[in-house]
Amino acid sequence: MPDAIGTDFTYTDLGRLRDDLMRHEILGGIHVVSPAPTPRHQLICMHLAAALRRLWDERRALVLCAPVDVKLGESDVVEPDIVAVAAERAGIVGPACIEGAPDLVVEVLSPSSRRRDRGDKRGLFEQAGVREYWIVDDEARVVTQLVLESGRFRETEVRDLLRSAAFPGWSAAVPPMFDSGAFDV
Numbered sequence: 001m002p003d004a005i006g007t008d009f010t011y012t013d014l015g016r017l018r019d020d021l022m023r024h025e026i027l028g029g030i031h032v033v034s035p036a037p038t039p040r041h042q043l044i045c046m047h048l049a050a051a052l053r054r055l056w057d058e059r060r061a062l063v064l065c066a067p068v069d070v071k072l073g074e075s076d077v078v079e080p081d082i083v084a085v086a087a088e089r090a091g092i093v094g095p096a097c098i099e100g101a102p103d104l105v106v107e108v109l110s111p112s113s114r115r116r117d118r119g120d121k122r123g124l125f126e127q128a129g130v131r132e133y134w135i136v137d138d139e140a141r142v143v144t145q146l147v148l149e150s151g152r153f154r155e156t157e158v159r160d161l162l163r164s165a166a167f168p169g170w171s172a173a174v175p176p177m178f179d180s181g182a183f184d185v
Contacts, residue, residue: 010074027120029075034112043083043180044108044138051172052084060167061086061103062093069097072128078121083108101128103166108136122146126153130164141178
């Protein structure tokens with residue numbers, strides 16, 4: 001279970017912490033600590049990152065995997081599983097963190113993050129202007145695709161072919177994202 005340990009926490013405070021291999025985020029000034037992801041979680045991230053690499057190869061986007069801080073405000077710093085920033089907006093990627101809303105944010109649900117990813121983070125990403133947010137649910141084998149339209153997320157459940165709204169022309173089949181191949185993880 002993640003631990004909320006403090007209020008009025010800022011990005012400056014986050015920089016003072018020692019690396020403890022935990023995930024540290026700030027949501028509305030609350031410092032939230034979560035355990036490292038499971039191997040199964042990371043396998044799904046690898047499938048997605050491999051599919052998103054096409055955006056990097058085509059020089060359409062900078063694609064980064066956790067850990068990388070995304071600073072949406074001094075009191076709102078998240079560490080999504082995967083982010084993509086369109087090439088024309090690459091200036092928001094600084095030497096220490098991404099400063100501003102990425103074009104695409106991906107979160108793979110885990111037991112400790114399920115409620116937060118669907119609730120607090122969804123609202124934060126919508127308010128910050130993230131163009132597209134994917135919530136990947138391994139248990140249900142579905143990707144919830146949230147696309148920003150007129151300042152609000154439109155939600156669609158995708159089980160077959162995921163097509164990006166933020167990066168037109170990009171698509172990937174959903175079922176292979178959940179395939180662990182020869183490994184039982």
